[in-house]
Amino acid sequence: MILLIDIGGSYLRYEIRDNNKVIKKGKLKSAQIGLCAFIEKILEHEKIKTVAISYAGQVNNGKILSSPHIKIDRHNIKEYIEHKYGVKLYIENDLNCSILAEADCFKAKDIANIAVGTGLGLGVISSGTLIKGSGGIATELGHIPYKESPFTCSCGKNNCIELFASGSGLKLWQEYYKFQNYLKLEELQKSSSENGIKIYKQFREALLFACGVAVTLFNPKILVLGGGIIQSNPQLINLIQKEIANYAMPLSTENLEIRKSYLDDAPLQGAYLLTEDKND
Numbered sequence: 001m002i003l004l005i006d007i008g009g010s011y012l013r014y015e016i017r018d019n020n021k022v023i024k025k026g027k028l029k030s031a032q033i034g035l036c037a038f039i040e041k042i043l044e045h046e047k048i049k050t051v052a053i054s055y056a057g058q059v060n061n062g063k064i065l066s067s068p069h070i071k072i073d074r075h076n077i078k079e080y081i082e083h084k085y086g087v088k089l090y091i092e093n094d095l096n097c098s099i100l101a102e103a104d105c106f107k108a109k110d111i112a113n114i115a116v117g118t119g120l121g122l123g124v125i126s127s128g129t130l131i132k133g134s135g136g137i138a139t140e141l142g143h144i145p146y147k148e149s150p151f152t153c154s155c156g157k158n159n160c161i162e163l164f165a166s167g168s169g170l171k172l173w174q175e176y177y178k179f180q181n182y183l184k185l186e187e188l189q190k191s192s193s194e195n196g197i198k199i200y201k202q203f204r205e206a207l208l209f210a211c212g213v214a215v216t217l218f219n220p221k222i223l224v225l226g227g228g229i230i231q232s233n234p235q236l237i238n239l240i241q242k243e244i245a246n247y248a249m250p251l252s253t254e255n256l257e258i259r260k261s262y263l264d265d266a267p268l269q270g271a272y273l274l275t276e277d278k279n280d
């Protein structure tokens with residue numbers, strides 16, 4: 001049996017699969033229990049052979065390096081669990097898991113996935129290879145330098161693009177302008193307040209800039225957009241289709257398809273695909 005986990009800043013979702021059939025699933029608050037402690041609890045009660053984790057943070061070779069929103073109860077999680085329980089453990093960054101699932105869905109070898117939710121993330125498969133970088137932290141799109149802001153990003157800088165084009169960024173700017181109630185992107189767009197419109201416009205501009213950077217750098221055949229903010233604002237896909245040529249190198253957009261993610265559960269599906277990695 002396989003234990004699949006998708007852990008983000010808010011929730012830990014899991015599935016236990018037997019021959020790829022879901023036999024148990026659940027969801028709990030990430031703050032409730034540490035990831036390692038949760039796995040140990042499951043392993044004590046279920047006959048699991050493989051654990052695969054999609055992790056909202058930086059991961060390299062089975063080690064958790066950092067996470068902006070998850071409290072880490074053990075960094076060397078692969079080594080510890082495999083040694084103690086004799087199971088196989090896979091762990092990969094959530095965007096990297098998602099892009100594996102999207103590439104499988106679109107049957108694509110050159111594909112990039114931008115997720116706009118709490119953060120702004122990117123996963124890339126180029127010529128069939130997942131782009132990881134020397135330390136496992138390549139394609140951290142949300143942290144490219146963009147414009148100075150009054151905030152400090154989770155990475156320590158104050159000019160990351162995620163501070164403008166993400167759910168957490170929208171929240172920070174509304175706090176900065178002393179909004180009484182938190183407005184969603186679609187509410188900001190229709191807002192009668194000058195600052196509301198300003199936050200919407202700077203979000204839009206930063207998102208287009210980020211998409212342009214991803215397309216110029218990686219020249220994907222397909223750019224898939226997903227994440228909570230995209231799901232609630234599908235019109236952003238049309239906007240990006242219309243404007244991308246103004247934000248990317250023209251040649252890199254010639255055969256580009258910009259699509260919305262079809263998958264409800266890309267991180268979990270991608271975690272499952274990790275267990276099929278023949279190179280491991």
Ligand SMILES: [Zn+2]
Pocket residue numbers: 142143153154155156157160162
């Ligand atoms: Zn940053």
